[in-house]
Amino acid sequence: MAICLKVSWYWRFQRAVFRVTQLLCFSAVISELMNQKEVAGWTYHYSPKLYSWNISRLFCQKFHTDLVAIQNKKEIAHLNDVIPYYHAHYWIGIRKINNTWTWVGTKKTLTKEAENWADNEPNNKRNNQDCVEIYIKSPVAPGKWNDEPCQKKKRALCYKASCKEMSCSKQGECIETIGNHTCSCYPGFYGPECEYVRECGAFNLFPQHTLMNCSHPLGNFSFNSQCSFHCAEGYEMNGPSKLECLASGNWTNKPPQCIVIQCPPLKTPERGSMTCLNSAKEFQHRSSCNFSCEEGFALVGTEEVQCTASGGWTAPVPVCKVVQCQPLEAPSKGTMDCVHPLAAFAYGSSCKFECSPGYRVRGLDTLYCSGPGQWTAPLPACEVIMCDPLESPVHGSMDCSPSSRGFQYSTNCSFYCAEGFMLRGAETAQCSDLGRWTMPAPICQALQCPALLAPQKVQMKCSHPFGAFRYQSSCSFTCEEDLLLVGASVLQCLTTGNWSALLPECLANTCTPLLSPPNGTMTCVQPLGNSSYKSTCQFFCDEGFSLSGPESLDCMPSGHWTGSPPTCEAIRCPVLFAPEQGSLDCSGTHGEFSVGSTCHFSCNKGLKLNGSKNVECTVSGRWTAPPPTCKGIKSAPTPQRQCPALITPQQGTMSCRHHLGNFGLNTTCNFGCQTGFTLTGDSSLRCRPSGQWTAITPRCRAVKCSELHIIKPLAMNCSNPWGNFSYGSTCTFYCLEGQILNGSARAACQEHGYWSTIMPTCQAGPLTIQEALAYFGGAVASTTGLVMGGTLLALLRKRFRQKDDGKSPLNPQSHLGTYGVFTNAAFDPSP
Structure with a gap:
């Protein structure tokens, strides 16, 4: 019943087929129960209903195996016996496919031997008679075949095969027989079901150095097994390279043999040797031989050869050839x-x-x-023949002859020393025939000056480039702060072997002598001598004069006073003016409105003087009485135009005569400047009727000194209260390290526009011999002298005239003054 349901489901897409299938199922059940004829093994079946050939085959395939495939006449006879007669006959499983009769179950072509056509069949009416029927129990042609159109309906004659998928182990052909099947085994297989495969067996004696690669599709070393052979490197094959296991159970041939490869024998090269590894007699593969030659012979070729797998050496046998040196030629001479x-x-x-x-x-x-x-x-x-080269001695020279031959045999060389050095050794040397000098080269030694000992209170510092107190040795000397170095500050050892000057001494420093100011007096305290270091001078003025400048001056260690000497200027009273409608007449020995001046007042005609007629300027800077006035003016004066008030210029003075009141018409004002300043502008101004002055108010400008220009290594530092290089400017000078200042270390711009001293210079060495003689030799050339330490130091005016010929940028004056003391620091020509 399950089979029927499945067939019904399969044909549900075709309604007509579905109905037929139901009938088939029903008929099949009945047939199974009533009409089935069984034979052991292979059984035959038929359908109770009539179907077309295609439906008949479906019926057989569904319930049995397929439409019957008749294999022989015996089978036909069996069918004719067991299958009942039916007038419409039975379909069998043969059909024309591609114009060829073919068993559809086995897909084999119908052979001539198996044909069982009825007489005059197949008639091939060309009307789709592609299917075949069998006559069962036909009285005319029992068991015979006839071709019919496939659409006709007949009973389906089915068989149920005993051959299964695994029958004959898939290694043979399953042949159906009546009630059974037999297996026809394929070559290489045997057994009832072809279940066994023929075996060739493994190789008993496997050759050495032989490599084998096998494939066993049906079992180890069995039918269809294949083995390929090749030899290891260095061996060659003798025999077939491939064997196969045949269906008979035998190999196609015997296994091959691998024979070692041999290379040709080698010979030892002449004048050489050969060393071989492995077997030197057989020269088999991988044998190697090394070659070497005797001393003096070189190997031409490869040093090592090897026997290759192809049976040849990697290179030919080398040879030993004698070594060649570069050809030589006789040298020149x-x-x-x-x-x-x-x-x-x-x-x-x-x-x-x-x-x-x-x-x-x-x-x-x-x-x-x-x-x-x-x-x-x-x-x-x-x-x-040459001697070793000679070099000129240090600080010397060498002269050789003949100079074009260098230092050849018989060359003579003479030696000389530079100035300040002395030859130590032979003056000449000659190159001998042995290539040696007759004398060693000399040296040049610096000349020796006498050793110096620092005098008392003198500090000495020396440098010796060529030895202690030898040529170009230099010694500098300094003193304590309150002492003055008298003499050269630096001594140098000269080319003559003497020092450039005598040893200096340290004495008390002196300043320029001072004089009492005009109209005044001076009192000095001088513990170390006249105008010497630590001297103090105080200044006083006569009655009627006042001191302008410092009240006292001190002599400093540098040989300079702490300031410029003061002056005594006449004491002045306030400026007087003529009274209105009056006049003023003054007289004085020290200048207008100064101490002792007297002034007389008078009034114009018709007016009366109210106050003192005469006044005098006292030492206190006041008038003995206030200025008087003129009274009794009959009528008031017509107002006059006034000029703007004037202001006294800085560092200056102003004196005005007022005729019509302060800064009225014709008022005249005179201007002046203090010491060290000059007037710029008109010195007198008058008030015009227009109310304007005849000029602008003048100014007082500081007197200018010449501009100072320094040249290194001299350095300068200046203070300028009234402008650069003007009155009151002071400049200090100093030298860079290693230089000595020659001249004054300080200069001041004075009221007359001259510097107080000439500009100093810097020198690196000592004074020359001529300068030393000018300082220390000769007669006394000045009216003032100073004896220090037993040495007479002359002030040589002639030398200073040579140094200051009137062209100095500091002081254009040609005279040097009356007083002076020669020092290594300064000379101040100011009085």
Whole structure:
């Protein structure tokens, strides 16, 4: 019943087929119960209903195996016996496919031997008679076949096969027989079900050095097994390279043999040796031989050869050839004698060299060609006999003759020393025939000056470039702060072996002598001497005069006073003016409105003087009485135009005469400047009727001194209260390290526009001999002298005139003043 349901489901897409299938299922059940004829193994079946050929086959495939496939006449007879007669006959499983009758179950073509056509069949009416029926129990042609159209309806004659998928183990053909099947085994297989495969067996004696690769599709070393062979490197095959296991259970051939590869024998090269690894007699694959040559012979070819897998050596056998050295030639001015035991300039050759008279061999006189093909030394040369080069002595020179020959045999050299140095050693030397100098080269030694000892209170510092107190030794000297160095501050050892000057001394420093100011007096305290360091001078003015400048001055360690000397200026009273409608007349011995001046007042005609007629300027700077006035004016004066009030210029004075009141018409004002200043503008102004002054108010400007220009190593530092290089400016000078200041260290711009001293200079060395003589030799050339430490120091006016010829940028004056003291610091020509 399950089968029927499945068939019904399969044909649900075709309604007509579905109905037929239901009938088939029903008929099949009945047939199974009533009409089935069974034979052991292979059984035959038929349908109770009529179907077309296609539906009949579906019926057989669904319930049995397929439409019956008749294999022989015996089977036809069996069917004719067991299958009942039916007038419409039965379909069998043969059909024309591609115009060929074919068993559809086995897909085999119908053979002539198996044909069982009825007489005159198949008739091939060409009307789709592609299907075949069998006549069962037909009285005319029982068991015979006839071709019919496939659409006709007949009973389906089915078979149920005993051959299954695994019948004959898939290694043979399953042949159905009546009630059974047999297996026809394919070649290489045997057994009832072809279940066994023929075996060739493994190889008993496997050859050495042989490599095998096998494939076993049906079992190890069985039918269809294949084995390929090849030899290891260095071996060659003798026999077939491939074997196969046949269906008979035998291999196609015997296994091959691998024979070792041999290379040709080698010979030891002449004058050489051969060393081989592995078997030197057989020269098998991978055998290697090394070659070497005797000393003096070189290997031409490969040093090592190997036997390759192809049976050949990697290179030919090398040979040993004698080593060749570079051919030699006789040097210039020489000869060469050679011996060649093997070949010219080859290993073992020797060459001896000799030079012409006056020359010697430079290098080895005999050379040998050695094993590496090199001469034992470079090719020698014949050179003229030479002495070692000489050099000029340090701080000296050398003169050789003949100069074109260098330092050859018979060359003479003379030696000289520079100024300040003395030759120590032979003055001449000659190159001998042995290539040696007759005397060693001399040296130049600096001249020796006498050793110096620092005097008392003098500090000495020396440098000795060529030895203690020798040529160019330099010694500098300094004193304590309150002492003055008298003499040269630096001494130098000269080329004569003498010092450039005598030793200096440290004495008390002096300043320029001072004088009492005019109209005044001076009192000094001088503990170390006149105008010396630590001296103090105080200044006083006579009655009627006041001091302008410092009240006292001190002499500093530098030899300069602490300031410029003061002056005594007349004391002035306030400026007086003529009263209105009056006049003023003054007189004085020290200037207008100064102490002792007297002024007389008077009024114009018709007016009366109210106050003192005469007044006098007292030492207190006041008038004895206030200025009087003129009264009794009959009528008031017409107002006059006034000029703007004037202001006294800085560092200046102003004196005005007022005729019509303060700064009225015709008022005249006179202007002046203090010491050290000059007036710029009109010195007198008058008030015009227009109310304007005749000029602008003048100004007082500081007197200018010449501009100072310094040259290194001199340095300068200035203070300028009234402008650069103006009155009151002071400049200090100093030298850079290692230099000595020669001259005054300080200069001041004075009221007359001159500097107080000339500009100093910086010097690196001591004074010259001529300067030292000018300082320390000769007669006294000045009216004022100073004896210090027993040495007379003259003030030489002539020398200072030479140093200051009136062209100095500091002081254009040609005179030097009356007083002066020579020092190493300054000379101040101011009074």
